[in-house]
Amino acid sequence: MRLRREQVIATALRLLDDVGLDALTMRRLGQELNVQAATLYWHIKNKEELLDAMAEAMLADCAAGLPEELSGMARAAGVAERLRRALLAHRDGARVFAGTYVAQDNTLRVSDTLVGALRDGGLSTRAAAWGCWSIVYYVIGFTLEEQALEVRPGTDPAKADAGRFREAVERGAYPHLAAALPHLVSTDHDARFRYGLQLILRGLEAEVEGEPRTWVGLPRDPAPPPKAS
Template sequence: MSSPSIPSRGRPPRLDRAKTVETALELLDDLGLDALTMRRLADRLGVQAGALYRHFTTKQDLLTAMAERMLGDLYVASPGTDDWAGHLRALARAMRRALLAHRDGARVFGGTHSVGPHTLAFAEAVLRVLREAGFTDEDAARALMTLVNFTLGHTLEEQAAAKPRADGAPDDADRLRSAVLAGPYPYLAAAVPVLTSTDFDAHFEFALDVHVEGLRRLRCGAE
C-alpha cells in the first residue's frame, strides 16, 4: 500500500508577470469580470493573494495589463493596396475581434490606459494610415479616438446582449419591442426589426462605413 503524498513545504511557486496575466485572462473566460478577484486569481496560481501585489498595485493595474495583452493577439492582414480606408477598416475589425476573443473583453478594456507596446503599436498603425493618407496630425488623432471609442462601445453592447438572462426574465429586445408597440411611436415601430436584431456584424459594418465615409469627406474638403 503506498503512503499518502505529503504537500511540499518548499518555496512557493515563483510568480511570473506574464503568466499571471495569461491566467487572469483564463479566469476571466471561465467566470466573467464580476467574479474575477485578486484572491481567486491567487488561488488559481497557487500563491498567497499578497504575492500578486508585487506586480500589480491594484486590480485596475491588472486589468490594464490584461487589456494590453488582449491587443497582443491583434492581427491585421494587409490589404496589399494603398487604400487607406481598407487599412482603417481592417484595424477596426481586428480590434473588435481581439475584444470579442475574451469574455467581457470590452469591459476589461474600457477605462484602461495602457502605454504598453501592443496598445501603442495599434495606435501607431492607425495614425500611420491616416497621416500617410493626408490627414493632419490633429484630425488623425481625433479619428483614432473616435475609432477606438466606437469599436469599444459597440463591443460592450454586443457582449452585454450575449449574456444569459435570469430564468423567465424578458431580454432587452423583448422589453424594447413591447414598449414601442404599446405607444405612439410609428417610426420606432418600423425600425424595431433592426433595433432588436442580433446581427452585430451588420451593425458594426454600417457604423464603420459611416465613420470612414465621414473621414473621406473631411479629407476631400481639406484638399
C-alpha cells in the same frame, strides 16, 4: 516553479472568461494560481494594474500583418475589425479595455497603425488623430453593447431579451421605432458594426480635401432663461 507576470495575466484572462469581470478579484486570482497575496502583489500591485495588463495582452495581434497594398481607409477598417474581435475574444473584454488607459507596446502599436492608415488615406495629422479616437470609441461602445446582450449561465436572460423591447414599442406611441423595429432588434452584429464604421470612415474621407468643415444647420440648445434677481 517560479511565478511569472505573464502567467498571472494569462490566468486572469482565463478566469475572466469563466467568471466575468465583476467576480474577478485579486483574491480569487491568487487562489486560482495557488499563491499567497504577497507573491501575487510582487507581480501585480492592484486590480487597476491587472486590468491594464489584461487589456494590453488582448491587443497582442491587432496591428500585425495588414496588407500594405490596401488603401489607408481600408487598413483603418481592418484595425477596427481586429480590435472588435480582440475584445469579443474574452468575456467582458470591452469592459476591461474601456476602463483602462494603457501606454504600452501593443496598445500604442494599434493606435500608431490606425493613425498611420488614416494619414495614408490623405487626412491631416489632426484629422487622423481625432479620427483614430472616434473609431476606437465606436468600437468600444459597440462591443460593450454587443457583449451586454450575451446570455450566460447565472445571468438574468431578461436583460438581453429583445422581446421586452419589442412589446414596449408596440404598446406605446412610438411610430418611428415601430417602423424601424426589425432593424433595431437585428442580431446581425457584424453588419451593424460595419455600417457604423463605414459612416465614420466616409465622414473622415470628406475631410481629405482640407481642414474639418464647419458644421451648419445643427440646432443649438436654447439658452437657459435668465435667473430671477
